Amino acid sequence: MKLSLRNIIARHNPIALLDSSSTSASACNPTTTLGQVLQIHGQLLVHGRLHDPDVFDQFVAAVALAAGIASPFLLQYSHRLLDHSPHSDSVFLLNSLIRAHIRGPDPGHAFHFYRRLLGSLSPDRFTFTFLVSACVKAAASPFSAASVHAAAIRRGFASDPHVHSALIRMYAEFGDLEAALRVYSEVRDADTVARTAMLGALAAAGEIDHARELFDDMPSRDPIAWNAMIAGYSQVGRSREALQLFSSMQLEGMRVSEATLVSVLTACGHLGALDQGKWAHSYLQRNRLRITVTLGTALVDMYSKCGDTEWAMEVFWRMQEKNVYTWSSAMSGLAMNGAGKECLKLFDQMKELGLLPNGVTFISVLRGCSVAGLVEEGRQHFDSMHEKYGINPWREHYGCMVDLYGRAGLLDDAVDFINNMPIEPHAGAWGALLNACRIHRNIELGEYAMKKLVEVESRNDSAYVLMSNMYAESRNWEGVNDVRESMKGKGVRKEPGCSVMEVGGEVHEFFVGGKSHPRYKEIVLMLQEISRKLRLAGYTAKTNEVMFNIEEEEKEDALRLHSEKLAIAFGLIALDEGTCIRIVKNLRVCWDCHDTSKLISRVFQREIILRDRNRFHHFKDGTCSCKDFW
Protein backbone atom coordinates (compact mmCIF):
# COMPACT_ATOMS: atom_id res chain seq x y z
CA MET A 1 0.00 0.00 0.00
CA LYS A 2 1.28 3.40 -0.93
CA LEU A 3 1.41 5.54 2.14
CA SER A 4 1.30 9.05 0.83
CA LEU A 5 -0.31 11.62 3.04
CA ARG A 6 -2.85 12.20 0.32
CA ASN A 7 -3.86 8.56 0.37
CA ILE A 8 -4.14 8.49 4.09
CA ILE A 9 -6.35 11.51 4.21
CA ALA A 10 -8.45 10.47 1.24
CA ARG A 11 -9.25 7.22 2.99
CA HIS A 12 -9.73 8.80 6.33
CA ASN A 13 -11.71 11.87 5.50
CA PRO A 14 -12.21 12.60 1.79
CA ILE A 15 -14.21 15.75 2.46
CA ALA A 16 -11.27 17.28 4.25
CA LEU A 17 -9.36 17.30 0.96
CA LEU A 18 -11.60 20.07 -0.25
CA ASP A 19 -11.32 22.61 2.50
CA SER A 20 -8.32 24.43 3.71
CA SER A 21 -7.49 27.79 5.12
CA SER A 22 -4.06 27.57 6.70
CA THR A 23 -0.98 28.25 4.67
CA SER A 24 1.93 27.48 6.92
CA ALA A 25 2.84 24.79 9.37
CA SER A 26 3.12 27.24 12.22
CA ALA A 27 -0.48 28.29 11.65
CA CYS A 28 -1.60 24.87 12.82
CA ASN A 29 -3.38 24.54 16.13
CA PRO A 30 -5.04 21.61 17.87
CA THR A 31 -8.19 22.00 15.76
CA THR A 32 -6.36 21.85 12.43
CA THR A 33 -7.66 18.96 10.38
CA LEU A 34 -5.54 16.46 8.53
CA GLY A 35 -7.00 17.93 5.34
CA GLN A 36 -5.53 21.27 6.14
CA VAL A 37 -2.21 19.68 6.96
CA LEU A 38 -2.29 18.08 3.54
CA GLN A 39 -2.57 21.49 1.88
CA ILE A 40 0.37 22.70 3.88
CA HIS A 41 2.30 19.61 2.96
CA GLY A 42 1.65 20.28 -0.73
CA GLN A 43 2.80 23.87 -0.52
CA LEU A 44 5.92 22.99 1.42
CA LEU A 45 6.78 20.37 -1.19
CA VAL A 46 6.18 22.72 -4.11
CA HIS A 47 8.48 25.30 -2.63
CA GLY A 48 11.09 22.75 -1.66
CA ARG A 49 10.81 23.91 1.91
CA LEU A 50 10.65 20.47 3.44
CA HIS A 51 14.41 20.19 3.02
CA ASP A 52 14.81 22.83 5.66
CA PRO A 53 15.20 20.90 8.93
CA ASP A 54 13.36 23.53 10.97
CA VAL A 55 10.43 23.63 8.58
CA PHE A 56 10.34 19.88 8.55
CA ASP A 57 10.21 19.70 12.33
CA GLN A 58 7.44 22.26 12.41
CA PHE A 59 5.55 20.27 9.88
CA VAL A 60 5.79 17.13 11.96
CA ALA A 61 4.57 19.06 14.97
CA ALA A 62 1.60 20.19 12.92
CA VAL A 63 0.82 16.63 11.92
CA ALA A 64 1.13 15.60 15.53
CA LEU A 65 -1.39 18.23 16.53
CA ALA A 66 -3.77 17.19 13.81
CA ALA A 67 -3.48 13.58 14.88
CA GLY A 68 -6.36 14.16 17.28
CA ILE A 69 -8.20 12.60 14.37
CA ALA A 70 -7.47 8.97 15.02
CA SER A 71 -5.90 7.90 11.79
CA PRO A 72 -5.30 4.17 11.50
CA PHE A 73 -2.19 5.02 9.47
CA LEU A 74 -0.60 7.16 12.12
CA LEU A 75 2.18 4.69 12.90
CA GLN A 76 3.17 4.07 9.31
CA TYR A 77 3.01 7.73 8.55
CA SER A 78 5.23 8.58 11.51
CA HIS A 79 7.87 6.18 10.23
CA ARG A 80 7.65 7.66 6.80
CA LEU A 81 8.18 11.11 8.18
CA LEU A 82 11.25 9.95 10.07
CA ASP A 83 12.63 8.20 6.99
CA HIS A 84 12.28 11.39 4.98
CA SER A 85 13.65 13.67 7.62
CA PRO A 86 16.33 15.94 6.13
CA HIS A 87 18.35 15.67 9.31
CA SER A 88 19.04 13.08 11.95
CA ASP A 89 16.52 12.58 14.74
CA SER A 90 15.92 15.49 17.03
CA VAL A 91 14.40 15.38 20.49
CA PHE A 92 11.76 17.83 19.37
CA LEU A 93 10.78 15.63 16.45
CA LEU A 94 10.50 12.47 18.51
CA ASN A 95 8.68 14.28 21.31
CA SER A 96 6.15 15.45 18.74
CA LEU A 97 5.64 11.91 17.53
CA ILE A 98 5.28 10.57 21.06
CA ARG A 99 2.64 13.19 21.68
CA ALA A 100 0.86 12.39 18.44
CA HIS A 101 0.42 8.77 19.44
CA ILE A 102 -1.06 9.59 22.82
CA ARG A 103 -4.16 10.84 21.06
CA GLY A 104 -3.96 8.33 18.24
CA PRO A 105 -5.68 4.98 17.85
CA ASP A 106 -2.94 3.10 19.69
CA PRO A 107 -1.22 5.11 22.43
CA GLY A 108 1.15 2.22 23.11
CA HIS A 109 3.04 3.19 19.96
CA ALA A 110 4.32 6.24 21.79
CA PHE A 111 6.85 3.98 23.52
CA HIS A 112 8.27 2.92 20.21
CA PHE A 113 9.45 6.46 19.59
CA TYR A 114 10.74 6.76 23.12
CA ARG A 115 12.98 3.75 22.45
CA ARG A 116 14.17 5.30 19.23
CA LEU A 117 14.92 8.51 21.09
CA LEU A 118 16.98 6.62 23.66
CA GLY A 119 19.03 5.15 20.82
CA SER A 120 20.95 8.32 20.05
CA LEU A 121 19.56 11.15 22.15
CA SER A 122 18.68 12.11 25.70
CA PRO A 123 15.07 12.60 26.71
CA ASP A 124 14.12 15.95 28.16
CA ARG A 125 11.37 17.13 30.48
CA PHE A 126 8.90 17.28 27.59
CA THR A 127 9.60 13.66 26.75
CA PHE A 128 8.62 12.59 30.25
CA THR A 129 5.51 14.68 30.38
CA PHE A 130 4.28 13.02 27.19
CA LEU A 131 5.48 9.59 28.22
CA VAL A 132 3.58 9.67 31.49
CA SER A 133 0.44 10.74 29.63
CA ALA A 134 0.97 7.81 27.30
CA CYS A 135 0.99 5.50 30.32
CA VAL A 136 -2.45 6.73 31.26
CA LYS A 137 -3.84 6.04 27.82
CA ALA A 138 -2.07 2.76 27.20
CA ALA A 139 -2.54 0.75 30.35
CA ALA A 140 -0.98 -2.36 28.86
CA SER A 141 2.50 -1.28 27.92
CA PRO A 142 5.95 -2.67 28.59
CA PHE A 143 6.68 0.58 30.40
CA SER A 144 4.71 0.37 33.56
CA ALA A 145 3.75 3.55 35.31
CA ALA A 146 6.29 2.92 38.04
CA SER A 147 9.15 2.38 35.63
CA VAL A 148 8.41 5.59 33.77
CA HIS A 149 8.25 7.37 37.09
CA ALA A 150 11.59 5.79 38.07
CA ALA A 151 13.17 6.77 34.75
CA ALA A 152 12.02 10.35 35.24
CA ILE A 153 13.66 10.41 38.67
CA ARG A 154 16.83 8.76 37.39
CA ARG A 155 17.23 11.28 34.64
CA GLY A 156 16.53 14.18 36.93
CA PHE A 157 13.22 15.36 35.57
CA ALA A 158 11.09 14.36 38.53
CA SER A 159 11.07 17.88 39.89
CA ASP A 160 9.64 19.50 36.80
CA PRO A 161 6.14 20.87 37.49
CA HIS A 162 4.70 19.48 34.28
CA VAL A 163 6.17 16.05 34.91
CA HIS A 164 4.65 16.21 38.37
CA SER A 165 1.36 17.20 36.93
CA ALA A 166 1.37 14.27 34.53
CA LEU A 167 2.37 11.84 37.31
CA ILE A 168 -0.38 13.08 39.58
CA ARG A 169 -2.96 12.67 36.85
CA MET A 170 -1.59 9.25 36.01
CA TYR A 171 -1.81 7.86 39.55
CA ALA A 172 -5.23 9.41 40.03
CA GLU A 173 -6.42 7.86 36.79
CA PHE A 174 -5.25 4.46 38.04
CA GLY A 175 -7.29 5.02 41.19
CA ASP A 176 -4.24 5.44 43.40
CA LEU A 177 -5.00 8.77 45.01
CA GLU A 178 -2.44 8.03 47.73
CA ALA A 179 0.36 7.83 45.20
CA ALA A 180 -0.85 11.00 43.55
CA LEU A 181 -0.79 12.76 46.92
CA ARG A 182 2.69 11.42 47.57
CA VAL A 183 3.95 12.95 44.34
CA TYR A 184 2.16 16.15 45.21
CA SER A 185 3.61 16.29 48.72
CA GLU A 186 7.10 16.28 47.26
CA VAL A 187 6.35 19.66 45.77
CA ARG A 188 4.16 21.19 48.40
CA ASP A 189 5.33 24.70 47.70
CA ALA A 190 5.02 23.97 44.08
CA ASP A 191 3.60 26.19 41.49
CA THR A 192 0.22 26.42 39.92
CA VAL A 193 0.73 23.59 37.46
CA ALA A 194 1.20 20.77 39.96
CA ARG A 195 -1.46 22.17 42.28
CA THR A 196 -3.95 22.35 39.45
CA ALA A 197 -3.29 18.71 38.59
CA MET A 198 -3.85 17.67 42.20
CA LEU A 199 -6.99 19.76 42.36
CA GLY A 200 -8.33 18.09 39.25
CA ALA A 201 -7.47 14.65 40.56
CA LEU A 202 -9.30 15.32 43.80
CA ALA A 203 -12.34 16.64 41.96
CA ALA A 204 -12.42 13.59 39.69
CA ALA A 205 -12.25 11.32 42.72
CA GLY A 206 -15.35 13.00 44.15
CA GLU A 207 -13.32 14.97 46.69
CA ILE A 208 -14.57 18.25 45.36
CA ASP A 209 -14.49 20.03 48.70
CA HIS A 210 -10.86 19.09 49.24
CA ALA A 211 -10.19 20.31 45.73
CA ARG A 212 -11.74 23.60 46.68
CA GLU A 213 -9.53 23.88 49.76
CA LEU A 214 -6.51 23.42 47.58
CA PHE A 215 -7.84 25.98 45.14
CA ASP A 216 -8.47 28.54 47.87
CA ASP A 217 -4.97 28.02 49.26
CA MET A 218 -3.24 28.63 45.96
CA PRO A 219 -1.00 31.70 46.06
CA SER A 220 -1.94 32.47 42.47
CA ARG A 221 -4.53 30.95 40.18
CA ASP A 222 -4.38 30.90 36.44
CA PRO A 223 -7.30 30.29 34.05
CA ILE A 224 -6.56 26.58 33.92
CA ALA A 225 -6.91 26.22 37.68
CA TRP A 226 -10.23 28.08 37.50
CA ASN A 227 -11.42 25.84 34.70
CA ALA A 228 -10.47 22.70 36.58
CA MET A 229 -12.43 23.85 39.61
CA ILE A 230 -15.49 24.96 37.63
CA ALA A 231 -15.50 21.72 35.66
CA GLY A 232 -15.24 19.77 38.90
CA TYR A 233 -18.37 21.40 40.29
CA SER A 234 -20.18 21.04 37.00
CA GLN A 235 -19.42 17.33 36.74
CA VAL A 236 -20.67 16.41 40.18
CA GLY A 237 -23.85 18.38 39.58
CA ARG A 238 -23.02 21.26 41.92
CA SER A 239 -24.01 23.61 39.17
CA ARG A 240 -24.78 26.65 41.27
CA GLU A 241 -21.29 26.61 42.72
CA ALA A 242 -19.90 26.19 39.21
CA LEU A 243 -21.70 29.34 38.09
CA GLN A 244 -20.74 31.26 41.22
CA LEU A 245 -17.09 30.42 40.62
CA PHE A 246 -17.44 31.42 36.99
CA SER A 247 -18.66 34.84 37.97
CA SER A 248 -15.78 35.27 40.44
CA MET A 249 -13.42 34.22 37.69
CA GLN A 250 -14.65 37.03 35.52
CA LEU A 251 -14.46 39.53 38.36
CA GLU A 252 -10.78 38.65 38.60
CA GLY A 253 -10.42 39.38 34.92
CA MET A 254 -9.45 35.84 33.96
CA ARG A 255 -9.46 34.87 30.33
CA VAL A 256 -12.50 32.74 29.51
CA SER A 257 -11.89 29.97 27.02
CA GLU A 258 -13.84 27.28 25.26
CA ALA A 259 -13.15 24.87 28.14
CA THR A 260 -14.68 27.28 30.64
CA LEU A 261 -17.78 27.80 28.57
CA VAL A 262 -18.39 24.08 28.01
CA SER A 263 -18.51 23.58 31.77
CA VAL A 264 -20.61 26.68 32.28
CA LEU A 265 -23.10 25.59 29.63
CA THR A 266 -23.34 22.14 31.20
CA ALA A 267 -24.13 23.79 34.53
CA CYS A 268 -26.72 26.09 32.94
CA GLY A 269 -28.43 23.15 31.27
CA HIS A 270 -28.51 21.24 34.50
CA LEU A 271 -30.13 24.15 36.31
CA GLY A 272 -32.32 25.25 33.45
CA ALA A 273 -30.66 28.64 33.78
CA LEU A 274 -31.59 30.00 30.38
CA ASP A 275 -30.58 33.61 30.95
CA GLN A 276 -27.08 32.71 32.04
CA GLY A 277 -26.84 30.18 29.22
CA LYS A 278 -27.85 32.82 26.72
CA TRP A 279 -25.33 35.15 28.24
CA ALA A 280 -22.59 32.55 27.73
CA HIS A 281 -23.73 32.19 24.13
CA SER A 282 -23.55 35.91 23.50
CA TYR A 283 -20.20 36.04 25.28
CA LEU A 284 -18.63 33.64 22.86
CA GLN A 285 -20.16 35.51 19.95
CA ARG A 286 -18.91 38.87 21.22
CA ASN A 287 -15.45 37.45 21.71
CA ARG A 288 -15.48 35.66 18.39
CA LEU A 289 -14.68 32.31 19.96
CA ARG A 290 -14.82 29.60 17.38
CA ILE A 291 -17.87 27.39 17.90
CA THR A 292 -16.20 24.00 17.90
CA VAL A 293 -18.19 20.79 17.78
CA THR A 294 -17.91 20.37 21.53
CA LEU A 295 -18.93 23.93 22.30
CA GLY A 296 -21.77 23.85 19.76
CA THR A 297 -23.06 20.59 21.17
CA ALA A 298 -22.91 22.02 24.66
CA LEU A 299 -25.00 24.96 23.40
CA VAL A 300 -27.59 22.70 21.75
CA ASP A 301 -27.79 20.69 24.94
CA MET A 302 -28.12 23.77 27.13
CA TYR A 303 -30.98 25.22 25.07
CA SER A 304 -32.71 21.82 24.93
CA LYS A 305 -32.45 21.33 28.67
CA CYS A 306 -33.89 24.81 29.19
CA GLY A 307 -36.89 23.86 27.07
CA ASP A 308 -35.95 26.22 24.26
CA THR A 309 -35.96 23.87 21.29
CA GLU A 310 -36.18 26.69 18.75
CA TRP A 311 -32.83 28.06 19.82
CA ALA A 312 -31.38 24.60 20.19
CA MET A 313 -32.26 23.85 16.57
CA GLU A 314 -31.12 27.28 15.39
CA VAL A 315 -27.65 26.62 16.83
CA PHE A 316 -27.76 23.05 15.57
CA TRP A 317 -28.38 24.02 11.94
CA ARG A 318 -25.83 26.80 12.01
CA MET A 319 -23.10 24.45 13.15
CA GLN A 320 -20.79 23.59 10.31
CA GLU A 321 -19.33 20.49 11.81
CA LYS A 322 -21.60 18.11 13.69
CA ASN A 323 -20.80 14.73 15.13
CA VAL A 324 -22.87 11.95 16.61
CA TYR A 325 -22.94 13.78 19.95
CA THR A 326 -24.42 16.84 18.29
CA TRP A 327 -27.14 14.87 16.52
CA SER A 328 -27.96 12.76 19.56
CA SER A 329 -28.12 15.83 21.73
CA ALA A 330 -30.55 17.59 19.41
CA MET A 331 -32.67 14.45 19.10
CA SER A 332 -32.74 13.92 22.83
CA GLY A 333 -33.80 17.54 23.31
CA LEU A 334 -36.67 17.20 20.87
CA ALA A 335 -37.88 13.95 22.42
CA MET A 336 -37.62 15.40 25.91
CA ASN A 337 -39.71 18.35 24.84
CA GLY A 338 -42.38 16.12 23.36
CA ALA A 339 -41.47 16.69 19.70
CA GLY A 340 -41.23 12.99 18.85
CA LYS A 341 -41.86 13.34 15.13
CA GLU A 342 -39.22 16.05 14.71
CA CYS A 343 -36.80 13.85 16.60
CA LEU A 344 -37.41 10.97 14.18
CA LYS A 345 -37.12 13.28 11.19
CA LEU A 346 -33.73 14.36 12.42
CA PHE A 347 -32.73 10.73 12.75
CA ASP A 348 -33.61 10.16 9.09
CA GLN A 349 -31.54 13.15 8.04
CA MET A 350 -28.64 11.96 10.10
CA LYS A 351 -28.72 8.58 8.40
CA GLU A 352 -29.01 10.16 4.97
CA LEU A 353 -25.76 12.00 5.65
CA GLY A 354 -24.14 8.64 6.30
CA LEU A 355 -23.43 9.29 9.96
CA LEU A 356 -23.51 6.18 12.13
CA PRO A 357 -25.88 6.27 15.11
CA ASN A 358 -24.70 4.68 18.33
CA GLY A 359 -26.44 3.27 21.39
CA VAL A 360 -27.16 6.68 22.89
CA THR A 361 -28.65 7.89 19.62
CA PHE A 362 -31.07 4.99 19.77
CA ILE A 363 -32.19 5.90 23.26
CA SER A 364 -33.34 9.23 21.82
CA VAL A 365 -34.93 7.52 18.82
CA LEU A 366 -36.93 5.18 21.03
CA ARG A 367 -37.96 7.99 23.34
CA GLY A 368 -39.06 9.95 20.27
CA CYS A 369 -41.23 7.04 19.18
CA SER A 370 -42.59 6.72 22.68
CA VAL A 371 -43.72 10.33 23.06
CA ALA A 372 -45.18 10.25 19.54
CA GLY A 373 -46.98 6.97 20.25
CA LEU A 374 -45.37 5.26 17.25
CA VAL A 375 -45.19 1.68 18.49
CA GLU A 376 -44.54 -0.10 15.21
CA GLU A 377 -41.87 2.36 14.12
CA GLY A 378 -40.17 2.02 17.49
CA ARG A 379 -40.16 -1.72 17.16
CA GLN A 380 -38.52 -1.42 13.74
CA HIS A 381 -35.84 0.93 14.99
CA PHE A 382 -35.17 -1.38 17.91
CA ASP A 383 -34.71 -4.33 15.55
CA SER A 384 -32.52 -2.29 13.22
CA MET A 385 -30.07 -1.58 16.02
CA HIS A 386 -28.64 -5.03 15.85
CA GLU A 387 -29.52 -5.90 12.26
CA LYS A 388 -28.21 -2.77 10.58
CA TYR A 389 -25.75 -1.30 13.04
CA GLY A 390 -24.49 -4.26 15.02
CA ILE A 391 -25.39 -2.63 18.31
CA ASN A 392 -26.51 -5.04 21.00
CA PRO A 393 -29.34 -3.35 22.92
CA TRP A 394 -28.51 -2.18 26.42
CA ARG A 395 -30.80 -2.43 29.41
CA GLU A 396 -31.76 1.21 28.74
CA HIS A 397 -33.09 0.27 25.31
CA TYR A 398 -35.15 -2.55 26.78
CA GLY A 399 -36.53 -0.04 29.28
CA CYS A 400 -37.46 2.30 26.42
CA MET A 401 -39.32 -0.53 24.66
CA VAL A 402 -41.35 -1.33 27.77
CA ASP A 403 -42.16 2.37 28.00
CA LEU A 404 -43.12 2.46 24.32
CA TYR A 405 -45.64 -0.39 24.65
CA GLY A 406 -46.84 0.61 28.09
CA ARG A 407 -47.37 4.27 27.32
CA ALA A 408 -49.44 3.29 24.28
CA GLY A 409 -51.67 1.24 26.56
CA LEU A 410 -50.39 -2.08 25.24
CA LEU A 411 -49.72 -3.38 28.73
CA ASP A 412 -49.87 -7.03 27.70
CA ASP A 413 -47.26 -6.43 25.03
CA ALA A 414 -45.11 -4.64 27.57
CA VAL A 415 -45.29 -7.64 29.89
CA ASP A 416 -44.59 -10.03 27.01
CA PHE A 417 -41.60 -7.95 26.07
CA ILE A 418 -40.22 -8.09 29.59
CA ASN A 419 -40.76 -11.83 29.78
CA ASN A 420 -38.89 -12.37 26.54
CA MET A 421 -35.94 -10.11 27.21
CA PRO A 422 -32.63 -11.91 26.72
CA ILE A 423 -31.24 -10.17 29.78
CA GLU A 424 -32.53 -10.10 33.34
CA PRO A 425 -35.09 -7.24 33.54
CA HIS A 426 -33.63 -4.41 35.59
CA ALA A 427 -35.34 -1.80 37.76
CA GLY A 428 -35.74 0.53 34.78
CA ALA A 429 -37.82 -2.00 32.84
CA TRP A 430 -40.13 -2.69 35.77
CA GLY A 431 -40.26 1.02 36.53
CA ALA A 432 -41.41 1.74 32.97
CA LEU A 433 -44.14 -0.85 33.38
CA LEU A 434 -45.14 0.62 36.72
CA ASN A 435 -45.40 4.09 35.22
CA ALA A 436 -47.52 2.72 32.36
CA CYS A 437 -49.81 1.13 34.92
CA ARG A 438 -50.15 4.48 36.67
CA ILE A 439 -51.02 6.22 33.40
CA HIS A 440 -53.58 3.59 32.45
CA ARG A 441 -54.76 3.01 36.01
CA ASN A 442 -54.11 -0.69 36.19
CA ILE A 443 -53.49 -1.24 39.88
CA GLU A 444 -53.26 -4.99 39.78
CA LEU A 445 -50.49 -5.07 37.19
CA GLY A 446 -48.89 -2.12 38.91
CA GLU A 447 -48.63 -4.11 42.12
CA TYR A 448 -46.95 -6.92 40.22
CA ALA A 449 -44.48 -4.51 38.60
CA MET A 450 -43.75 -2.99 41.98
CA LYS A 451 -43.14 -6.40 43.53
CA LYS A 452 -40.69 -7.31 40.78
CA LEU A 453 -39.00 -3.93 40.93
CA VAL A 454 -38.38 -4.22 44.64
CA GLU A 455 -36.93 -7.68 44.09
CA VAL A 456 -34.18 -6.30 41.89
CA GLU A 457 -33.78 -2.95 43.62
CA SER A 458 -35.34 -2.68 47.05
CA ARG A 459 -34.34 0.91 47.71
CA ASN A 460 -35.79 2.65 44.65
CA ASP A 461 -37.60 5.60 46.21
CA SER A 462 -39.31 6.78 43.03
CA ALA A 463 -41.02 3.40 42.66
CA TYR A 464 -42.58 3.76 46.11
CA VAL A 465 -43.74 7.25 45.28
CA LEU A 466 -45.25 6.09 41.99
CA MET A 467 -47.07 3.23 43.72
CA SER A 468 -48.28 5.42 46.52
CA ASN A 469 -49.58 7.96 44.03
CA MET A 470 -51.43 5.20 42.22
CA TYR A 471 -53.19 4.10 45.40
CA ALA A 472 -53.95 7.67 46.34
CA GLU A 473 -55.52 8.37 42.97
CA SER A 474 -57.94 5.52 43.53
CA ARG A 475 -58.46 6.65 47.13
CA ASN A 476 -57.02 3.44 48.47
CA TRP A 477 -55.62 4.93 51.65
CA GLU A 478 -54.79 1.55 53.07
CA GLY A 479 -52.54 0.96 50.09
CA VAL A 480 -50.91 4.34 50.62
CA ASN A 481 -50.22 3.44 54.23
CA ASP A 482 -48.81 0.05 53.33
CA VAL A 483 -46.36 1.63 50.92
CA ARG A 484 -45.41 4.12 53.57
CA GLU A 485 -44.83 1.40 56.16
CA SER A 486 -42.87 -0.69 53.75
CA MET A 487 -40.64 2.31 52.94
CA LYS A 488 -40.08 2.83 56.64
CA GLY A 489 -39.34 -0.84 57.17
CA LYS A 490 -36.71 -0.85 54.47
CA GLY A 491 -35.31 2.49 55.50
CA VAL A 492 -36.09 4.01 52.10
CA ARG A 493 -36.38 7.77 52.20
CA LYS A 494 -38.10 9.81 49.55
CA GLU A 495 -35.77 12.26 47.92
CA PRO A 496 -37.06 15.66 48.94
CA GLY A 497 -38.72 17.52 46.08
CA CYS A 498 -36.79 20.52 44.92
CA SER A 499 -37.44 23.07 42.19
CA VAL A 500 -35.03 25.62 40.84
CA MET A 501 -35.84 28.75 38.91
CA GLU A 502 -33.74 31.56 37.51
CA VAL A 503 -34.78 35.11 38.27
CA GLY A 504 -32.68 38.00 37.09
CA GLY A 505 -29.69 35.82 36.37
CA GLU A 506 -29.82 34.30 39.85
CA VAL A 507 -30.87 30.75 40.62
CA HIS A 508 -33.50 30.31 43.34
CA GLU A 509 -34.12 27.01 45.08
CA PHE A 510 -37.40 25.81 46.55
CA PHE A 511 -37.88 22.70 48.66
CA VAL A 512 -41.09 20.86 49.32
CA GLY A 513 -42.88 22.49 52.23
CA GLY A 514 -39.82 24.65 52.70
CA LYS A 515 -39.99 28.07 54.31
CA SER A 516 -36.38 28.94 53.77
CA HIS A 517 -36.85 31.40 50.92
CA PRO A 518 -36.23 34.99 52.06
CA ARG A 519 -39.51 36.09 50.48
CA TYR A 520 -41.52 33.21 51.89
CA LYS A 521 -44.23 35.49 53.31
CA GLU A 522 -44.94 37.04 49.93
CA ILE A 523 -45.00 33.56 48.42
CA VAL A 524 -47.67 32.46 50.90
CA LEU A 525 -49.76 35.51 50.05
CA MET A 526 -49.42 34.74 46.38
CA LEU A 527 -50.42 31.12 46.95
CA GLN A 528 -53.58 32.35 48.65
CA GLU A 529 -54.21 34.66 45.72
CA ILE A 530 -53.74 31.76 43.30
CA SER A 531 -56.11 29.62 45.32
CA ARG A 532 -58.72 32.39 45.37
CA LYS A 533 -58.51 33.03 41.65
CA LEU A 534 -58.68 29.36 40.80
CA ARG A 535 -61.72 28.95 43.02
CA LEU A 536 -63.37 31.88 41.25
CA ALA A 537 -62.63 30.11 38.01
CA GLY A 538 -64.50 27.12 39.38
CA TYR A 539 -61.59 25.00 40.47
CA THR A 540 -61.31 23.11 43.76
CA ALA A 541 -58.14 21.28 44.65
CA LYS A 542 -58.17 17.64 43.71
CA THR A 543 -56.94 16.07 46.86
CA ASN A 544 -56.52 12.56 45.67
CA GLU A 545 -52.83 12.42 45.10
CA VAL A 546 -51.20 12.89 48.45
CA MET A 547 -48.75 10.65 50.15
CA PHE A 548 -50.76 10.34 53.31
CA ASN A 549 -54.34 9.94 54.28
CA ILE A 550 -54.85 13.12 56.22
CA GLU A 551 -57.73 15.48 56.84
CA GLU A 552 -59.04 17.23 53.76
CA GLU A 553 -57.97 20.69 54.83
CA GLU A 554 -54.47 19.65 55.72
CA LYS A 555 -54.24 17.90 52.41
CA GLU A 556 -54.87 21.06 50.51
CA ASP A 557 -52.12 22.73 52.49
CA ALA A 558 -49.73 19.89 51.84
CA LEU A 559 -50.47 20.04 48.13
CA ARG A 560 -49.82 23.73 47.88
CA LEU A 561 -46.40 23.32 49.29
CA HIS A 562 -44.96 21.09 46.60
CA SER A 563 -41.80 22.83 45.49
CA GLU A 564 -43.02 23.59 41.98
CA LYS A 565 -46.00 25.46 43.40
CA LEU A 566 -43.74 27.58 45.57
CA ALA A 567 -41.63 28.29 42.52
CA ILE A 568 -44.62 29.21 40.35
CA ALA A 569 -45.91 31.55 43.05
CA PHE A 570 -42.52 33.21 43.29
CA GLY A 571 -42.33 33.41 39.53
CA LEU A 572 -45.63 35.28 39.47
CA ILE A 573 -44.25 37.72 42.04
CA ALA A 574 -40.73 38.22 40.78
CA LEU A 575 -40.89 37.89 37.00
CA ASP A 576 -42.20 40.58 34.70
CA GLU A 577 -45.65 40.09 33.34
CA GLY A 578 -45.62 38.11 30.13
CA THR A 579 -42.30 36.44 31.01
CA CYS A 580 -42.41 32.70 30.83
CA ILE A 581 -41.94 30.88 34.15
CA ARG A 582 -39.24 28.24 33.80
CA ILE A 583 -38.81 25.64 36.49
CA VAL A 584 -36.64 22.58 36.85
CA LYS A 585 -37.81 19.94 39.28
CA ASN A 586 -35.80 16.95 40.54
CA LEU A 587 -38.76 14.53 40.75
CA ARG A 588 -41.71 13.78 38.53
CA VAL A 589 -44.54 16.25 38.72
CA CYS A 590 -47.62 15.02 40.58
CA TRP A 591 -51.09 15.02 39.13
CA ASP A 592 -52.31 17.90 41.23
CA CYS A 593 -49.38 20.20 40.48
CA HIS A 594 -49.77 19.37 36.81
CA ASP A 595 -53.47 20.26 36.88
CA THR A 596 -52.86 23.39 38.87
CA SER A 597 -50.13 24.53 36.50
CA LYS A 598 -52.47 24.15 33.56
CA LEU A 599 -55.11 26.25 35.29
CA ILE A 600 -52.64 28.93 36.33
CA SER A 601 -51.42 29.17 32.77
CA ARG A 602 -54.95 30.05 31.73
CA VAL A 603 -56.23 32.09 34.66
CA PHE A 604 -53.04 34.16 34.92
CA GLN A 605 -52.31 34.06 31.20
CA ARG A 606 -48.78 32.91 31.94
CA GLU A 607 -46.70 30.38 30.06
CA ILE A 608 -45.04 27.88 32.38
CA ILE A 609 -42.30 25.53 31.31
CA LEU A 610 -41.60 22.79 33.83
CA ARG A 611 -38.85 20.25 33.38
CA ASP A 612 -39.35 17.27 35.63
CA ARG A 613 -37.14 14.26 36.11
CA ASN A 614 -38.40 12.71 32.93
CA ARG A 615 -39.46 15.31 30.42
CA PHE A 616 -40.76 18.82 29.76
CA HIS A 617 -44.22 20.20 30.35
CA HIS A 618 -45.04 23.36 28.43
CA PHE A 619 -48.19 24.80 30.00
CA LYS A 620 -50.02 27.35 27.95
CA ASP A 621 -53.58 28.60 28.07
CA GLY A 622 -54.85 25.69 30.13
CA THR A 623 -53.17 22.82 28.30
CA CYS A 624 -49.89 20.97 28.52
CA SER A 625 -47.58 19.81 25.75
CA CYS A 626 -47.44 16.33 27.30
CA LYS A 627 -51.17 15.98 26.62
CA ASP A 628 -51.56 14.82 30.25
CA PHE A 629 -49.47 11.82 29.52
CA TRP A 630 -46.16 11.54 31.38
Place this chain on the structure above:
DNA sequence: ATAGGGTTAG
Protein backbone atom coordinates in the same frame (compact mmCIF):
# COMPACT_ATOMS: atom_id res chain seq x y z
C1' DA B 1 8.83 25.56 18.18
C1' DT B 2 6.62 20.60 22.16
C1' DA B 3 3.88 20.51 28.36
C1' DG B 4 -0.96 21.51 32.82
C1' DG B 5 -7.42 22.39 32.64
C1' DG B 6 -11.99 20.52 29.52
C1' DT B 7 -14.63 15.64 25.88
C1' DT B 8 -20.11 17.79 24.67
C1' DA B 9 -25.37 13.07 23.81
C1' DG B 10 -28.85 8.72 27.72
